[in-house]
Amino acid sequence: MDKAVFIRESIYFLHRYMMKSLQKQAEDHGVTIPQARVIGDVYAHKIVSIKQLSQNLKMTQSTVSDIVERLVSKGFLVKTANANDKRVVDISLSAELAEDINESILQIANESLTGVLNLLTPNQQEKIVEGMQLLVSAVKEKMKAEGMDNYQFFDILYFSNDQNNKNRI
Amino acid sequence: MDKAVFIRESIYFLHRYMMKSLQKQAEDHGVTIPQARVIGDVYAHKIVSIKQLSQNLKMTQSTVSDIVERLVSKGFLVKTANANDKRVVDISLSAELAEDINESILQIANESLTGVLNLLTPNQQEKIVEGMQLLVSAVKEKMKAEGMDNYQFFDILYFSNDQNNKNRI
DNA sequence: ATAATATGAATCGCATACGATGTATCGTAT
DNA sequence: ATACGATACATCGTATGCGATTCATATTAT
Numbered sequence: 001m002d003k004a005v006f007i008r009e010s011i012y013f014l015h016r017y018m019m020k021s022l023q024k025q026a027e028d029h030g031v032t033i034p035q036a037r038v039i040g041d042v043y044a045h046k047i048v049s050i051k052q053l054s055q056n057l058k059m060t061q062s063t064v065s066d067i068v069e070r071l072v073s074k075g076f077l078v079k080t081a082n083a084n085d086k087r088v089v090d091i092s093l094s095a096e097l098a099e100d101i102n103e104s105i106l107q108i109a110n111e112s113l114t115g116v117l118n119l120l121t122p123n124q125q126e127k128i129v130e131g132m133q134l135l136v137s138a139v140k141e142k143m144k145a146e147g148m149d150n151y152q153f154f155d156i157l158y159f160s161n162d163q164n165n166k167n168r169i
Numbered sequence: 170m171d172k173a174v175f176i177r178e179s180i181y182f183l184h185r186y187m188m189k190s191l192q193k194q195a196e197d198h199g200v201t202i203p204q205a206r207v208i209g210d211v212y213a214h215k216i217v218s219i220k221q222l223s224q225n226l227k228m229t230q231s232t233v234s235d236i237v238e239r240l241v242s243k244g245f246l247v248k249t250a251n252a253n254d255k256r257v258v259d260i261s262l263s264a265e266l267a268e269d270i271n272e273s274i275l276q277i278a279n280e281s282l283t284g285v286l287n288l289l290t291p292n293q294q295e296k297i298v299e300g301m302q303l304l305v306s307a308v309k310e311k312m313k314a315e316g317m318d319n320y321q322f323f324d325i326l327y328f329s330n331d332q333n334n335k336n337r338i
Numbered sequence: 339a340t341a342a343t344a345t346g347a348a349t350c351g352c353a354t355a356c357g358a359t360g361t362a363t364c365g366t367a368t
Numbered sequence: 369a370t371a372c373g374a375t376a377c378a379t380c381g382t383a384t385g386c387g388a389t390t391c392a393t394a395t396t397a398t
Contacts, residue, residue, distance in 0.1 A: 059356090088376060133179075342398090348391080
């Protein structure tokens, strides 16, 4: 079978598995995966802007805006106008959520894949990581060659320069 | 960095790259990637039902139904009632599309990733494939363990038993 | 033969996801 | 001081993607 086909289908498959499996866990908390990711990032930074969230989570500003809006209406997040720059909206956890912020809600995103990796030997895990690194590097190279404008897009996987980012989902 | 985190983010990244990059190519033909996938499968089978498409492309029946509907309204596909079973809808290429069905529209999905792989040595490509196989196998095992009901879901990457499936996008 | 059940598809509601556009605000150049 | 461009965000339109429900048609059981 063609390698490209296999790889493409694999990525499709893995992505779908992640979304599906993680969602099943997340819905116990009444949130979706993207919502959990946003909450995790807000939790890690205490206060963030839409712009920052967009960069941290590698989603467009409009998508983040939508998700935040739903989380606000659910009472999980709070929006306040930024004093220094009225264009900016400060996003933080709501009082209730901040109180009993559940560690589980923050780790939803990793549990499932960790379980998968536990089925494999460290050696096999290493192979997967290596292959993944090769592919990601090649894709980045291709993107650069094609002049894919979104430079922020490149930052993914590097967790940027932000040290507070460790708790990010 | 945690392996699980790296892998999860990588899959996210790769999936996004595929969708974004492929879409750029596809929109020259006035279709999206999922639409191209549907057209490819219809092209390969000449006549298919929603159910079959759903199984071949690993999307839910409702999603396929929506996409087919858009392609019909664009004049790319045609729906006809099945004679043997009135519940079934036969889907085929429209006359115009069938005439000048562009090979390019069928290969949209692979071009991009092929370009990426060309940046790598055969040896590196093999590593990626191996790692991917390991991960996919592990995920399938996990799914089985968790009793993820969708058995059809498992078939992905196997291209089923259908020999006509070779041209599938 | 009729009732109960199963199946194929359409539809609805919701949640991403993105580009394009509009609006308010900020900085800066003139 | 004003005008212009840049920035941050919201909003709209469109396209997935999925589960739940509905509807018509088949199939099966009684």
